[in-house]
Amino acid sequence: MSDPRTTWREEIPAGEEALHEALAQRLRAMAEARDRGSARRILHLKPHVGVEARFVVRDDVPEELRVGLFAKAGTHRALVRFSNGGTARQADAKPDVRGIALKIFDVPGKKLIPGLEDAETQDFLMILASAVPFRDAQEFVTLVTAAASPATALFKLIGGLGFSRTFQVLGALRKGMSEIVPSLATATYHTALPLRFGPFAAKLRLAATTTEAGPVDPSPSRYREDLARRIAKGPLAWELSAQLYSDATTTPIEDPTVEWQGPFVPLARLEIPEQDVATAPGAKLEAAIEAMSFDPWHALVEHRPLGGMMRARNAAYRVSTQARAATSEASVADGVPWVLDPPA
Ligand code: HEM
Numbered sequence: 001m002s003d004p005r006t007t008w009r010e011e012i013p014a015g016e017e018a019l020h021e022a023l024a025q026r027l028r029a030m031a032e033a034r035d036r037g038s039a040r041r042i043l044h045l046k047p048h049v050g051v052e053a054r055f056v057v058r059d060d061v062p063e064e065l066r067v068g069l070f071a072k073a074g075t076h077r078a079l080v081r082f083s084n085g086g087t088a089r090q091a092d093a094k095p096d097v098r099g100i101a102l103k104i105f106d107v108p109g110k111k112l113i114p115g116l117e118d119a120e121t122q123d124f125l126m127i128l129a130s131a132v133p134f135r136d137a138q139e140f141v142t143l144v145t146a147a148a149s150p151a152t153a154l155f156k157l158i159g160g161l162g163f164s165r166t167f168q169v170l171g172a173l174r175k176g177m178s179e180i181v182p183s184l185a186t187a188t189y190h191t192a193l194p195l196r197f198g199p200f201a202a203k204l205r206l207a208a209t210t211t212e213a214g215p216v217d218p219s220p221s222r223y224r225e226d227l228a229r230r231i232a233k234g235p236l237a238w239e240l241s242a243q244l245y246s247d248a249t250t251t252p253i254e255d256p257t258v259e260w261q262g263p264f265v266p267l268a269r270l271e272i273p274e275q276d277v278a279t280a281p282g283a284k285l286e287a288a289i290e291a292m293s294f295d296p297w298h299a300l301v302e303h304r305p306l307g308g309m310m311r312a313r314n315a316a317y318r319v320s321t322q323a324r325a326a327t328s329e330a331s332v333a334d335g336v337p338w339v340l341d342p343p344a
Helices: 016-035 137-147 150-161 163-176 222-233 280-291 308-323
Strands: 047-057 074-084 098-104 122-127 195-197 200-208 236-244 264-272
Touching (some): 047 222, 047 280, 137 150, 150 163
Antiparallel strands (some): 074 098, 098 122, 195 200
């Protein structure tokens, strides 16, 4: 009998691709109206810091999980961008989604996006929540586009989602996704949505191993101040682990509102070595990271994003990054102004 953990399935409704393309275009139109000519990220507009990192695949990854990026123990160069999720730059003390985007370099193997099969990068994008309040990408985009005009947001949301669903989503948003954590250095991030893990499916978690509380900076950019201060003094680290699909009820692929149940298996360590973002090389690296594109579909075939919301992201990130002429993934590795010595 086959291993039940490999029995996960995606369910792709008819017409989904066209819907996802339309949702991506709706987001783009919203950003276009916002930016009037200077295209920027549709979401996660406000960066905190962009820094160099190390991604260290452990040498004790269980045999069955030694696939894709985790097939071989060792250290990869990586870049990290911390951000607020919103479509506007606002003070960090306001409720917002908080994100971390990782780009891991020197990753051999076939990648997913046609034309980028030979790219040498694997990205992971995560937020502080382990599940999301939206049932699908349409609900997500309805909320994002409604929130762009606060005066009419509630009216538009009720029009798009219906009365009771609107208040369900807003309640869940307040509870799960808009938390104001004291520091992004001590926070735990999640892919929130599943991806392939060779024959398995998994959600990933990045748990901070740094625990020291720091002073809460009163400035509107308190997360940047805090991260920059900590990184200038010493390294930060997180442990990456996988939670595997076990069955359609406790670990559903197509229902992003369900928090998966089950143990986490440690796979790798993300380290941000000591560095100073307030130097000229630090600023140059941050500018290069701002121009890059982080996309869950910049991935090995062994780590294909799974489920409707992930499939919607395939169109959304393509459209957003093309509109803002982000650095091509095909050549991104050639132009990184690294600030640290290569790993030994
Ligand atoms: C629920 C899981 C999700 C997570 C964990 C997530 C995470 C992130 C993160 C961390 C970024 C910032 C990337 C960077 O620093 O460059 C980002 C950007 C973005 N996200 Fe998501 N996101 C999710 C869902 C979605 C969905 C459902 C959509 C749309 C259908 C979407 C559309 C976008 C777009 C358009 C950008 C900007 C892309 C760019 O121009 O670089 N996201 N997301």
